[in-house]
Amino acid sequence: MTTTSADGRGMAALAALLADRTRASFCLALLDGRAWTAGELARSAGVAASTASDHLTRLVQGGLLVEERQGRHRYVRLAGPAVAQLIEDLAGHAPAPPAPPRTLRAASAGAALAYARTCYDHLAGRLGVLVHDALLDRGVLDRAGGLALTPAGVSWLAELGVPVEPLRAARRPLLRDCLDWTERRPHLAGALGAALCHRFLDLGWTARGTGRSIRLTPAGRPALAAVLGLDPADLAPPSRATGPARA
């Protein structure tokens, strides 16, 4: 009776969707939380349009992606935060084969991503971890037994223009740790992580770069340092003249 209906059929089917290199790279690309067209994804993964179309159909039918048709374009995005979390977890567990980038362009793009990027809809990279740690230091968050928001944290957020109450109403967990790929330490995810990331963009403190990368604006650097109680120097982005630059 061990082989009941609860055998691995459903789970295997779901995993199979992610067990293909091309589909996995689609999902990873979509972790930026935005909608991509089929063609963009095809080019990013290096496959023919027909192949990509097929994969997208399967991912949508499997419930991992949702699509939206506009004219001759087919936009797809992740079906929701839960899916994003699943992808993140899976990617986090995966053996990291980080073949170092060869070209200078790729290296500088890599550095930009390592500094700050979006992870689905929240802030990741060195900046994401810095924010996470600063929130703990300032007493906004507390991790005595799970991650929690302090009363002081609620008013701190209100001053910043991030009302907490509407977030509590969401079905999504308010706070969640998300292990950072590059830093190997947690950054802040969950509804609050998303709201903070969004607010920073709204305030103009951060701005979207190419792809998933995020950069700190000139105005944002001192402002962010002030509210986090940091030295602006701590928020220094990667300098262009770092390392043995072509001798």
Added chain:
Amino acid sequence: MTTTSADGRGMAALAALLADRTRASFCLALLDGRAWTAGELARSAGVAASTASDHLTRLVQGGLLVEERQGRHRYVRLAGPAVAQLIEDLAGHAPAPPAPPRTLRAASAGAALAYARTCYDHLAGRLGVLVHDALLDRGVLDRAGGLALTPAGVSWLAELGVPVEPLRAARRPLLRDCLDWTERRPHLAGALGAALCHRFLDLGWTARGTGRSIRLTPAGRPALAAVLGLDPADLAPPSRATGPARA
């Protein structure tokens, strides 16, 4: 430059391990947290021993399982709580195709599992959800912004014989929600969930049934009701004479 080294290769490889019905059923079986022999798993999945052997080798090499050889037996178990969580999440997202059990035996086994079972190393099923809710009601836990343990909760646990400090030291998260398959509501996972489940067994309040199932002992029912502030009737197990029993 989108196709950097961080393409889906690693993630696809990991997902591929779980994308097979047989391997998935192995992992689901191992969710009980105990070590199984290769033969047991082969029989439970309905495949030849040679097939199972092959699958196990791959799962071990992939880091999802760890093995321990004893004489002519090969014991395997999940590599750790992180893996268990991944499996749970994947299983939770999977489309549930719960073909209702046909035989009477299977039906009663299903009822026992729905009432209480282990989920890797913590308590799940109706009982697991009841405990989770009672802990919130009694103020042991609090979920204003993430799940947290209250000061009162710490002493409540101490009285029960579950010291919290050692658990904090563990790298594993202390508290975690785990969506219950049968109840579709959260039960308590994480280091504390595991410790509580273990303590109940130690106290003789619960006992292991067949497979993953857990039953409440005669002594355990009033005792558990007392510490949780519940009516013992709320903890009633599934009665054998429930439903239209053969005409």
Added chain:
DNA sequence: TGGACCGTCCGGTCCGGGCCGAACCGTCGC
């Protein structure tokens, strides 16, 4: 009304891998 473009559908090819049975090797027990 063309033509460029995005996406889809339809064969067709090919490779990976899941499965088994049979032979083999080691452990355990008599």
Added chain:
DNA sequence: GCGACGGTTCGGCCCGGACCGGACGGTCCA
């Protein structure tokens, strides 16, 4: 020692599915 038993290895079968090119059907713009 010998047989019983658990597990592994090997060879071979076969199916699923990932991929492509080419034809086709829409949408948008001139």
